[in-house]
Amino acid sequence: MNDAHRQGSPAGLAMPTAGLPSYLEQSAPVRERFARLRAREIILTVSHLDKRFTGARGQSTLALQDVCFQTHRREFLCVVGPSGCGKSTLIRILAGLEQHSAGQVLLEGRPVSGPGSDRGMVFQGYTLFPWLTVKKNVMFGLEVNGQGRLQAEREALQWLDLVGLTKFAEAYPHQLSGGMKQRVAIVRALANQPRILLMDEPFGALDAQTRARMQAHLQEIWRKIDITIVFITHDLDEAILLADRILVLSAHPGRVQELIEVPVPRRRSLAQVITPEFLATKARLEELIYSEQGAHEPGGPAGAEEDAAPGSEEQDPRAASLGRAAQALIEEQEQYPVLARMTDVSDNVD
Numbered sequence: 001m002n003d004a005h006r007q008g009s010p011a012g013l014a015m016p017t018a019g020l021p022s023y024l025e026q027s028a029p030v031r032e033r034f035a036r037l038r039a040r041e042i043i044l045t046v047s048h049l050d051k052r053f054t055g056a057r058g059q060s061t062l063a064l065q066d067v068c069f070q071t072h073r074r075e076f077l078c079v080v081g082p083s084g085c086g087k088s089t090l091i092r093i094l095a096g097l098e099q100h101s102a103g104q105v106l107l108e109g110r111p112v113s114g115p116g117s118d119r120g121m122v123f124q125g126y127t128l129f130p131w132l133t134v135k136k137n138v139m140f141g142l143e144v145n146g147q148g149r150l151q152a153e154r155e156a157l158q159w160l161d162l163v164g165l166t167k168f169a170e171a172y173p174h175q176l177s178g179g180m181k182q183r184v185a186i187v188r189a190l191a192n193q194p195r196i197l198l199m200d201e202p203f204g205a206l207d208a209q210t211r212a213r214m215q216a217h218l219q220e221i222w223r224k225i226d227i228t229i230v231f232i233t234h235d236l237d238e239a240i241l242l243a244d245r246i247l248v249l250s251a252h253p254g255r256v257q258e259l260i261e262v263p264v265p266r267r268r269s270l271a272q273v274i275t276p277e278f279l280a281t282k283a284r285l286e287e288l289i290y291s292e293q294g295a296h297e298p299g300g301p302a303g304a305e306e307d308a309a310p311g312s313e314e315q316d317p318r319a320a321s322l323g324r325a326a327q328a329l330i331e332e333q334e335q336y337p338v339l340a341r342m343t344d345v346s347d348n349v350d
Contacts, residue, residue: 021276023284026263033350034261037072037244043196043228044071044094049103051089063089065253067103071196074349076222076229078243080236082289086254087232091200094230095121108195117145120189124201126181128173134184135160135169141192159187162224163217179210183217190221196228204234212270215241219268223349236285240278241268248288257288266350 026034051064063086071077079087092098094105096114105112107119128137135156142152160166163183173181182202189197203211215238222229233239239246240262248257263277272278 020280020283023260023263023277023280025277025280026261027265030263030265033266034244037075040073040075042070043073043075043108044230045104045106045109046070046094047104047106049090049093049105050101051086051093051098052101062253064093064100065255067249067254067256069247069256069259071228071230073228074222074226076231076242076244076349077247078231078233078239078245079247079249080233080239080285080289081249081254081257082251083234085249085251087234087249088200090249090254091198091230091232094196095119095198097121117141117192118195120192120194120197122182122185122189122197122199122202124204126173126178126185128181128184128188130173133170133172134165134176137173137184138188138191141188145192155191159191160184162221163187177210178206179214182206182214186218186221190225190227194227196230199229199231201232201234203238211238216269218242223267236282236289237273239285240264240281241270241273246281246285248285258284260284 046067046069049064049067050062053061053063055061067090069077079090081087089098093100094112096112096116096119099113107116112119128134129140132140135153138156138159139149139152142155143149147155157166157169160169163186165180165183168176168180173184176184185202186197203214206214218229219242221227231239231242233242241264243262246260246262248260249255250257260281262281264272264275264281265277
């Protein structure tokens with residue numbers, strides 16, 4: 001699949017919806033997964049958020065207006081929208097790197113007013129320290145937060161082993177591929193045990209094959225640890241593949257158009273991009289982003305049942321939350337002790 005197709009259709013070339021189910025339809029296992037998600041505590045609350053920039057000549061530009069949403073613990077939220085809608089501005093506000101003009105941002109009930117160790121950030125550009133080895137890049141935050149060198153080194157090596165980079169522990173960033181650099185950036189952010197991971201188009205600069213591998217790596221990491229992810233992307237396929245819910249922003253200024261529950265069963269794979277529920281969700285996203293009206297009549301009754309995709313692990317979510325899945329995570333925690341502090345094996349995100 002070429003990049004032009006993956007990133008969505010230009011105006012006037014939106015995907016035809018004839019024969020597709022409504023994006024609002026959810027199979028019984030998917031509805032049950034969302035019920036479990038909504039039962040978890042709220043991690044992030046954004047209320048009536050505005051961001052206004054003032055130019056050198058005093059002119060004012062409203063970038064974000066009245067943005068409101070909440071994110072639950074262990075949720076994977078993607079944010080999409082047309083170019084210039086304020087996606088990156090929003091995530092920088094969540095990270096404490098930008099101050100909002102009005103409204104409120106609360107992380108576990110506490111106002112966000114600046115950067116903090118309770119948030120990890122991964123950018124599109126490669127932000128590793130070039131003068132440090134891979135291992136020492138991961139150790140950096142651990143040591144800054146007070147861990148001794150030996151303990152920080154032990155944990156850094158566990159994280160690197162988790163993403164398959166142990167043999168590159170002594171390499172320098174310039175010796176790594178783009179995908180490898182982003183894997184190091186992700187585990188460096190996670191090593192400090194943040195409550196939420198903020199990702200600003202982290203795979204946007206990668207080629208299609210590397211991006212697909214990184215998407216798979218990220219999903220596996222997210223499944224294994226107690227982390228909430230807010231992920232900015234312009235790639236609609238990527239948003240549907242990764243997200244529990246997708247926040248769609250309008251352009252100039254950025255406002256919330258819709259918060260979509262992705263009806264595609266988990267676990268996700270690229271084989272699902274041609275399934276009816278995937279295509280229906282993409283058609284709705286294209287309509288919101290590329291249509292001037294942005295209006296939509298659902299293609300079917302909300303909540304109508306449909307079977308989960310053949311072979312999907314959502315066929316029996318209760319069994320997935322216990323039994324073999326739990327045992328596998330317990331065994332992995334024994335191999336990687338850093339995961340034991342960050343994972344609730346009884347709360348399966350699949």
